[in-house]
Amino acid sequence: MTDSFAVQRGRKGGLKGGPARAAKLSPERRKAIAQKAAMFRWNKTHRVEYRDNITKAISGIKERILNMETELEKYKTALNIIETLCLASWETK
Numbered sequence: 001m002t003d004s005f006a007v008q009r010g011r012k013g014g015l016k017g018g019p020a021r022a023a024k025l026s027p028e029r030r031k032a033i034a035q036k037a038a039m040f041r042w043n044k045t046h047r048v049e050y051r052d053n054i055t056k057a058i059s060g061i062k063e064r065i066l067n068m069e070t071e072l073e074k075y076k077t078a079l080n081i082i083e084t085l086c087l088a089s090w091e092t093k
Contacts, residue, residue, distance in 0.1 A: 022030060
């Protein structure tokens with residue numbers, strides 16, 4: 001069961017929020033948002049292009065993370081070698 005008072009308060013805030021946000025945006029930004037929304041409503045091919053661009057971006061990010069992990073492993077190996085050499089030279093003194 002929903003609390004009708006809470007629903008009314010939420011609706012009241014929602015009715016205020018949209019116009020308040022629109023008032024803060026520049027006319028150019030509002031136009032850009034409206035054009036983007038219209039494009040997604042009416043042009044299905046742009047949806048596919050947008051999805052493909054997101055997929056490519058995610059793939060690129062994943063690849064960079066894997067490269068970073070590889071580099072990290074190299075640094076860890078180098079650190080272990082340095083640590084071993086330092087300990088070995090310390091023990092011989």
